[in-house]
Structures are given as C-alpha cells and as structure tokens.
Amino acid sequence: MxxxxxxxxxxxxxxxxxxxSAVDRWVSPDYRQHSSLVADGPExxxxxxxxxxxGFRYDLAxxxxxxxxxxxxxxxxxFGPQPLVAFDLFRVQDGKLVEHWDALTPVAEExxxxxxxxxxxxxxxxxxxxxxxxxxxxxxxxxxQDADYSVLTDYISTETYxxxxxxxxxxxxxxxxxxxxxxxxGRNLVYKTVHRVVAEGDLVLLxxxxxxxxxxxxxDLFRVQDGKxxxxWDVITPVPAALPxxxxxx
Numbered sequence: 001m002x003x004x005x006x007x008x009x010x011x012x013x014x015x016x017x018x019x020x021s022a023v024d025r026w027v028s029p030d031y032r033q034h035s036s037l038v039a040d041g042p043e044x045x046x047x048x049x050x051x052x053x054x055g056f057r058y059d060l061a062x063x064x065x066x067x068x069x070x071x072x073x074x075x076x077x078x079f080g081p082q083p084l085v086a087f088d089l090f091r092v093q094d095g096k097l098v099e100h101w102d103a104l105t106p107v108a109e110e111x112x113x114x115x116x117x118x119x120x121x122x123x124x125x126x127x128x129x130x131x132x133x134x135x136x137x138x139x140x141x142x143x144x145q146d147a148d149y150s151v152l153t154d155y156i157s158t159e160t161y162x163x164x165x166x167x168x169x170x171x172x173x174x175x176x177x178x179x180x181x182x183x184x185x186g187r188n189l190v191y192k193t194v195h196r197v198v199a200e201g202d203l204v205l206l207x208x209x210x211x212x213x214x215x216x217x218x219x220d221l222f223r224v225q226d227g228k229x230x231x232x233w234d235v236i237t238p239v240p241a242a243l244p245x246x247x248x249x250x
Contacts, residue, residue: 003092004065010097011058011072011088014045018052028096034247035102036240037079053078061118064205064221066129066198068092071205073221073233075107075118083107085117087219087235089198089207101207101249103219103235108166112174117164120231121223124201132224133199139222139229140206144191157228164233187213195250209250215239217249 001009006026013022027042038048056078064071072088084104091099108117139155142148156172163170168178179189190211198205202225208218216236223231239249 001095002065003068003070004063006092006095007065007070007072007090007097008060008063011090014049015052015056015058015076018049018056020046020050023049026097028093028098030098032099032247034249035100036249037102040247059118061120062122062124062203064124064198064200064203066200069196069198071198071221073118076104079104085235087205087207087221089196089205103217103237105235105237111164111166112169112178113163115162115164115170117166117233120162120164120233124203127202127224129199129201131227132202132204133197135224135227136199136204136206136222136229137194137197140191140194140197140208144189144206144208145194155229157225157230160225160230162223162231164231182212185213191218193250207250209239212236 010022010026013019013026023042023046027045029042031040031042031045033040033044038044058074058076060072060074062073068091070090070092074086076084076086085107087103089101090097135155142151143155152172158172161171161175163174165178168175182188191208192210194206194208196207202223204222204224206220210216210218216238219235221233222229
C-alpha cells in the first residue's frame with residue numbers, strides 16, 4: 001500500500017465509516033495536529049471521530065501525493081450548519097499518519113465563474129512532476145511573494161485560466177477584477193512565506209501564510225498544462241489567535 005492508498009483508506013474509515021477504532025490502525029502515538037478543530041495525539045482525534053453526527057460525510061474531489069505528504073481536496077458535510085470546502089494535508093511515516101494540517105471555508109452558493117470550489121479534473125495526469133513544481137515555485141516567488149505582476153503571463157496562460165475562487169471569474173481579466181475589488185476593501189493579497197509544496201503530475205499545491213486584510217493561511221492548488229498554469233482552486237482561512245495545541249497552523 002503506497003502513501004496515497006494509505007491516507008485514503010485511513011480517512012475513509014475515520015470520516016467515512018466514522019469508526020473511532022481506525023485511530024488504532026492508522027494513527028501514530030506521536031500524532032501532531034495543526035488543525036484548529038482538535039488537539040494533538042490519537043485520543044483527541046478519537047474523540048472527534050466519536051462525536052461526528054449521523055449524516056456526516058466527506059466528498060473527495062482529488063488527491064495529490066508527494067513523498068511522505070498526501071493532500072486531499074473535498075467537502076465536509078456535518079462539521080457545522082454549512083458544508084465546508086477543505087484541504088487536508090497528511091504526513092505519513094512507517095505506515096501511520098503522523099502529522100496533519102488543514103484549511104476550511106464554507107461552500108459558496110454562487111461563484112463568479114459559475115464553477116464550484118471543487119469541480120474540475122479529479123486526478124493528476126502523467127505530466128512531469130518536477131517541471132510542474134518548478135514552474136509553480138517560481139510563480140510563487142516572483143508573483144505571489146515579490147508581487148511582480150509584469151511577468152504574470154510568463155506563468156499563467158492567457159488562453160485558459162479556469163478559476164474556482166468563488167469571487168473571481170475565469171481568465172486573467174477575471175482575476176484582475178477580483179484583485180482590484182479586494183484592494184478597495186483593504187484585502188490585498190500578501191504572501192509572506194510558502195511553507196510546503198506538494199506536487200504530482202500536473203497538480204501543485206502551495207501551503208502559504210500572509211495577509212488578506214488580516215493574517216491568513218493560503219492554500220492554492222494549481223493545474224499546469226503546456227508550461228503554464230491553467231486552473232486554480234483555493235482556500236483562504238484566518239490564522240486563529242490560539243489553537244488547542246502549540247504547533248500552530250504551519
């Protein structure tokens with residue numbers, strides 16, 4: 001069983017079957033938690049799974065696996081009154097889940113592009129992972145961190161840019177209009193640090209921190225085609241003042 005299969009099996013038993021005993025099979029005694037929902041350790045996770053309500057479910061959209069890191073993108077139903085779009089990132093070691101990060105945001109009823117926050121291609125293609133990673137890493141440095149928008153079209157396709165952020169329409173013009181509105185609201189896109197890059201085939205996930213009118217965690221998933229970024233999904237979530245553990249969000 002590879003790491004992708006392991007994470008899918010473990011999360012299926014934990015959050016699909018809502019089986020607290022799955023903690024014993026899949027979770028390390030030293031499990032480190034970066035979620036705002038639960039504290040460190042297997043017992044805290046067992047407590048969360050034990051309290052999941054009837055009707056709770058998780059709809060998986062896609063998986064990206066890169067070495068010991070496996071990222072899931074999907075929608076939770078039952079954590080609260082609204083369905084939540086989520087990125088979950090797990091680190092696997094010796095056949096166990098040893099660390100977890102996540103980001104959650106409510107499902108939008110309407111989006112500027114007409115696309116949902118999770119639809120689109122479900123699986124990575126056989127594209128060159130390292131080329132995809134290198135392109136997105138350079139984009140992250142030059143555009144997101146250095147804010148050099150003069151070279152934006154070196155990285156994002158001018159022909160196809162499919163957008164899943166609920167406030168941005170498709171294309172570079174759609175993104176530009178959304179960014180202008182955000183700036184008027186005092187929500188400038190500021191990326192300070194890229195913490196992790198998870199790449200498989202044509203899909204590359206960035207986990208970053210910065211500001212968007214307040215301190216936030218940025219989770220951006222990009223699809224690369226013919227040397228350009230052609231699709232984008234994201235979750236932007238505030239950084240809480242305190243968590244039920246000392247690990248922080250990153």
